[in-house]
Amino acid sequence: MMGDILGRTNHPDPYNYLNFERPQLKNGAGAGANINKETRNIAQKLEESGKNIVVFWGSQSGTAEGFAQRLAREISLRWGQESMMADLSDYDPATISEIPSTKLAIFIVSTYGEGDPSDNTADFWNWITKAGDVSLSNLHYVAFGLGNTNYKFYNRVVDVIVEGLEKLNAQALMPVGRANDAEGATEEDFMAWKDSLFTIFKEKLGFQEVEAKYIPTLNVEEDESLEPIDLHHGEPSNQTDSHKGAAQSSPVRTLSITNSRELFTASDRNCLHMDVDLSDQPELTYKTGDHLAIWPTNPDSEVELLLEVLGLSSRRDVPVIIRPVDPATKITLPTPTNATALLRCYLEICAPVNRDNVRDLAQFAPTAEAKAYLTKLGQDKEYYADFINRTHLNLGRLLQLACPGQTWSNLPLSYLVETLPHIRPRYYSISSSSVVSPRKPSITAIVSSTPLPDNSNEMVHGVTSNYLLAISQQTRSQPHPHGITYHLNGPSNALEGGKIFAHIRRSKFKLPITSKTPLVMVGAGTGLAPFRAFLSERCQVQKIGKEIGQMILFFGCRTPDEDFIYREELEEFQSILGDKLRLVTAFSRKEGTPRQYVQDKVSEYGEDVVRLINEGASFYICGRAGMAREVEKVVGSTMQKTKGWSDDEVNNWSKAVKKKNKWQEDVWG
Known part of the structure; x- marks a missing residue:
């Protein structure tokens, strides 16, 4: 062919x-x-x-x-x-x-x-x-x-x-x-x-398979003639994104965290509220509903482990230039830089190593035993699946495990640059109103530290959320609860004093133009974040004498005592807005009561939801995608029962409200 x-x-x-x-x-x-x-x-x-x-x-x-x-x-x-x-x-x-x-x-x-x-x-x-x-x-x-x-x-x-x-x-x-x-x-x-x-x-194509040996598509070459001022030390950039993506985002800037507080009362879980100051960056603006993109760094322990295993500890700061071997190869990492910046700020060294890469790494193994071990792990799907259920298999740990005490001097830095994912920002819904707080957006971040399914003694720590927790703890002169440390001062001390690299990304998750439009809001956990912003803005609009539409907020969490975030603020919003706001809560682990989720409450209050939809309400969901899917099912079945619709009529209605932006979702996972 x-x-x-x-x-x-x-x-x-x-x-x-x-x-x-x-x-x-x-x-x-x-x-x-x-x-x-x-x-x-x-x-x-x-x-x-x-x-x-x-x-x-x-x-x-x-x-x-x-x-x-x-x-x-x-x-x-x-x-x-x-x-x-x-x-x-x-x-x-x-x-x-x-x-x-x-x-x-x-x-x-x-x-x-x-x-x-x-x-x-x-x-x-x-x-x-x-x-x-x-x-x-x-x-x-x-x-x-x-x-x-x-x-x-x-x-x-x-x-x-x-x-x-x-x-x-x-x-x-x-x-x-x-x-x-x-x-x-x-x-x-x-x-x-x-x-x-x-x-x-x-x-079909008659291609001949050959023995796969690593042939670099780029060179990572040391150049000690370069001065520190010539290098990228870890400063991120989003200006290489697609034209449309770049248009939706501001440039990356250094922003100060002016306030950080813990929202959970549970001792084993953390949820952070952080206020970020845009005052020093006048060109940065946001609108209610936008996202703040946080650029993290990798934990010190993982950076040091990989530098040691690769035999790069003594040459960590030597300048390197990344150049393509093949002109068709697009270099998407800042260059020149050094090994420390690559492993700390530019490469996802904490990500699990996929089977393809496990198999490929065997060719660089220092010993025959390590080569055999990696070959089996990379080729045997069941063996690999069982292994990663028991341990967090990132690159540094894998190399150390495969060949304890040995240096992988044959593993070139170019292989890591070619094969490891690049660090990307994590996006957080802004939880403040641009009308109320135009220069100090806030974010709400749950900290991810999850035990492995088959090994409760080992935790998998989310890179960005734990980075933010470390910053928050530093402001209180306290260590990270799991002992994780980061280079918090950033490259050339650019982040000293509690700062982050971040940018604003525009979102379609917006309030209606007119404040008289009713709202139905459904959020679970940190999915409450944008609705805190929506309610704050509606309170402000009411204060200046504008008419406010009816609103109902469904919020779900585990218990009313441990993770009911922003409870006092919601009660204050309720006091200001009066009968314009109904707050409906669902608790999945409240002692002495059956488990309830937001979709259960949406079903329970189905008549009120349908009434607001009939009055032209905009419907919003923020949280996990599985929850959003269940909520949509409940609303669809309620509309079907109330109006006597067929399945096709429900589907046509769903398509129509989404096309008109009357149904919006900000979901993940």
């Missing part, structure tokens, strides 16, 4: 990596002048770079991007095929029609929210759903989607894209693959699909 592909020698500008270099570097300005000359025609890019397989990715959180990177590398190393990964937003969508039949396009795309495409998929999504007189009959493709059955529109994005490709006569080599993260199966779903793809490579 696919003919032989001849290599090309007319490569495009190989200096794209200089986009991340400091302007102080003497060669940076001249070479960087060509950065924007990269073509946006993917067919031309494939031809110029001599590639015959392109792995497109569309990702909001970075998972799909990571899969695309892994797949492109493995295709090159294991099958000897020239491949590249491509951000969907980097190329004009219509140019896929120019990809010849001798090449293969692979799409790996995620779905999030209400069946929405990622920011960098949006342009391609718009094109593929509207393209008319276009033929893709020459395009051979495969597709894999990332989704979660807790969301109503499970894997909608990949399904819509595949439907569009088929309408334009593109030719699929195999059925679409779908990952389901509801049970944490995304990784294994991807690997099973990848194995099926490789069977197609062998049986």
Whole structure:
């Protein structure tokens, strides 16, 4: 089906990596002048770079991007095929029609929210759903989607894209693959699909499998001539995101935390309220309902462990420059930098090591025993699954466990840069009103420290929430409750005095334009955060004499004594708003009472909910996706019973209110 592909020698500008270099570097300005000359025609890019397989990715959180990177590398190393990964937003969508039949396009795309495409998929999504007189009959493709059955529109994005490709006569080599993260199966779903793809490579395309040995696509080279001022020491940047994504977000800035307090009374759990000051950053503004993105760093213990195991402790601060071996490789990490910054601020070293990487690491093992151990762990699915249920398998711990006391001097830093996920910000719903507190947004963050299912003595600590807890504890001159430490002063002491790197991301989760519009709000746990902001704003609007619509807030937590966050503030809102606000609570672990969840209360107060909906209420849900799905089911069945609707009428109503933004969700997991 696919003919032989001849290599090309007319490569495009190989200096794209200089986009991340400091302007102080003497060669940076001249070479960087060509950065924007990269073509946006993917067919031309494939031809110029001599590639015959392109792995497109569309990702909001970075998972799909990571899969695309892994797949492109493995295709090159294991099958000897020239491949590249491509951000969907980097190329004009219509140019896929120019990809010849001798090449293969692979799409790996995620779905999030209400069946929405990622920011960098949006342009391609718009094109593929509207393209008319276009033929893709020459395009051979495969597709894999990332989704979660807790969301109503499970894997909608990949399904819509595949439907569009088929309408334009593109030719699929195999059925679409779908990952389901509801049970944490995304990784294994991807690997099973990848194995099926490789069977197609062998049986349909006639590719010959070769022994997979690591061949770097980039070089990480020491350069001691560079001065500290030339380096990136850990400062994050979000300006390499897709055009749409960048438009939705402010630049990353250094922000002060002016107030931090504990919201839980339980001794073994933490939930933080933090006020952040925008006063020193006049260009940063937010609107009620927006998100604050926090850029974390990795814990000191994990950084030190990995530096030691890799034999880099003594050279941790030596400057390194990251350069592509292949000009088609896009460098997305700041350079030049050093090993400390890479492991502390730029790479997700706390993430579990997937089976693919476990298997690949065997080739760098210092001993035959370590090689055999990693090979078995990487190849045996059941053995691996059992192992990770008993221990948290991040890179440093794995290397130490596989070969205690040995230095992995054969494991190059370039491998880590190529294979480890990059640190990305975590997004928190802003829990303050921009009307009431325009320069001091607040966030509400539950701290994640979870025992392993088969090993209650070992905890898996959420990176960002524990980083925030460490900052909060520092302001009280107290240690982190689990003894975790971080480099809280940040690169070049930029974060000294309780500061964070953060940016604002715009959200569609907004109050109605008119304050007379009724509201139905459903939140569980920290899902209360945006509703604290909504109610605060409505109180302020009422104070200046404007009419306020009826509101009902459903809030759920474990017990009224331990984790009923913002209880006093909600009571104050109730006092100010009077009969305009009804607060309905559900407690899942209240002693002496049956378990109740917010969806149970929505059902119990179904008549009131339907009445407000009939009066034009906007409906909001914030919390876990599984909860949101149950709430939608309850509301749908209540509407059906009240109005005598059929299933189709309920579905049509649901689509209509969402299209009008009368039903909004801010959900996760």
